Amino acid sequence: MPQRQTPYDVCIVGSGAGGAMTAHALTQAGANVIMLEAGAWWDNTKDSAMLKFPYDSPRRGASTTERPFGEFDACIGGWQVEGEPYTKADGTKFDWWRARMLGGRTNHWGRISLRFGPDDFRRKSLDGLGDDWPISYNDLAPYYDKVDQLIGIFGSRENLPNHPDGIFHQAPKPRCYELHVKRAADKMGIWCIPARLSVITQPLNGRAPCHYCGQCNRGCMTNSNFSSPNVLLFPAQKTGRLTITVNAMAREVATDARGLATGVHYIDKATGKDEFVAAKVVVLAASACESARILLNSRSARHPQGLANSSGVVGKYLTDTTGTDVAGFFPQLMDHVPHNCDGVGGGHIYMPWWLDNKKLNFPRGYHIEVWGGLGVPSYGFGGGIDGMPQSRGGGYGKALKDEYRRYYGSTIGFSGRGEQIPNADSYCELDPTVKDRYGIPVLRFHWKWQDHEYQQVRHMQETFRALIREMGGEPMGDMPTRERGYGIANGGAIIHELGCVRMGATAGASALNANCQAWDCKNLFVTDGGPFVSQADKNPTWTILALAWRTADYITQQRKAGAL
């Protein structure tokens, strides 16, 4: 990293959805930007394992420590990153996924791209729980439109309340088993509509449309889905104004005597040396928890509780999406009809929240994702055959071999993804003693679900089991008990951490103002999931992108006005 005397206009920490969107918008507007990424370089067109067969590898697609979702998965990272521990308070169950590569989690995600709806920005006004956002849907709507058009998304116009339509490419037809799901959902009054994924089905901005191999998670060699390096960062580099420094582990935002940000200290992982990059504006987009960690580690005389933390809310109101899953076995799917049912790398249908919480014993909703079909046989295939309904209960030999064939493609699964309400017991803070291999103090997590979430997940379980029965199937596994939290996934496990650096209407109760600008430090911004005031029954990425673009436009406007 060459030392540079003149500061960059902007230093962005993190290259995922938020950081890349910010970099794209700022470089287009003429700013000289440097981006720090803690992981290594990644380019889908060269590095993807797309179209490999499991037998091309002795592992047959099994996971590795740095690829917990299988060796062909694009995302390098995981629940444990060597040399970078995190700790948990007694009794806390929390899993923290970190991506360590260019593009961060945009290499990992399921491409489900849902706009938050108008109600999602004013939940406290509607039911008294949590807090309202300092902005409304109307503030973000033009940015959602711009994201749709720049990055691309398929879907269908439905005019459903609180599930705003976007500017969609044609959605792919449902797969056969998805039609089977839809028939039952229609009968039960559950909205079941085409999925909304950031996969393009027509050419867009020089990118080829989807080729339907079903492997979005491996990284798309034709850039037909959204991951930030190929869709945002490489185009931004073409402006000549974006410098990307990889293997740069950010430690602390530096501030001057006036309390303003002057740049970022980071560790060059190749040399182990402490480095500094000077910038007139600092944008954190390292992920909700990692950005909070950097702020809490940025202590100075002017900012004794850490930067942007005079309110004490940094690290607080951490939320994740609630989740539980039920798989069903379907006798009518046995003895499959051989066909290619890959489609795009995700469900072609989904079920947005369809009920009125006023008539339920929990306050917020969830959506349902569906999985099944004839996947490529990989490591894990046939596991647990002895526990399959209507099977011989194990065995060996020719009869078993036939049974494996007969059961292939005979399950369909449902995953509920719902809204957690922020609470005072779920947060992260600096561990007082533990440091990572770079000497940086690590996070300690505290986590508690409330009854709201337990009742919601219980409703998911009951609904999925009813759906499976309506479809003529048999749920696999018993309904989890209250003691098992009705099957709720650990906090962090759905990898939708939001909050920790929340925005708000007043300085005393939030870290950032309505422009995602730190109340305490006017040239510091956050553009990842950190500013979110609440979750929704929708995945967060599209809102991270829209909010980041809006924040970038504000930075541009303030720079032009000479305010930064």
Place this chain on the structure above:
Amino acid sequence: MRDKEPQPERSTGSTGSTGGTRGTGGDVTGTGFARRDVLRILAAAPLAVFTIACEDVDRAAQHASDSLAQAAKDGVPYTPQFYTAEEFALARVLADLVIPADERSGSASDAGVPEFLDFLMTAYPDMQEPMRTGLAWMNTASQSRFQKAFVDCAPEEQARLLDEIAYPKRAAASVKDGVTFFSRFRDLTASGFWSSRIGVKDLQYMGNVPQTAWNGCPPDALAKLGVSYT
């Protein structure tokens, strides 16, 4: 870095956990999702300090693929990296009992399952101890019943022993260790067989190819479920 016991590949809906059963993965039906709670198991594991370097695993992988290529080319037998010669012979016999050749495809050993198992043991050292003690259990059990090592038993004798342990729900408590081992061994054999070229062809898998358009599923697949696009 040393890898822990592996999990199957999963595509990510909105990421995160799936429901779980047990064993070596559990993706009976090839949906691409593990029905095993990955997170529960990872959460239970301590923040381990891994001592085996990535290069070791890479070398093992290279050895596995080189040896298989070599064996295919000129009949040079595979030299196991984990198994002893006796263990390897037993693993081969067991794998072929789990998945024998039939009119549609070859056997587990035809599909390279013994070599696959040997690779797994090297790549995921946590799997070694259960494998080794399980194979020893098989021989102890066959010695006590038939006064012979398992590979030396007659097919009927092998079948009698397997019948005791191959059906977990009706097995006797006295053979619990054998049941646990064999369930695991069956799962691993299935992983190795069905993900091989032979297995993929046997299942008439038709995906994993780029397509110019998605026109939905074919009429016979729709008819099977009584659904349609109209």
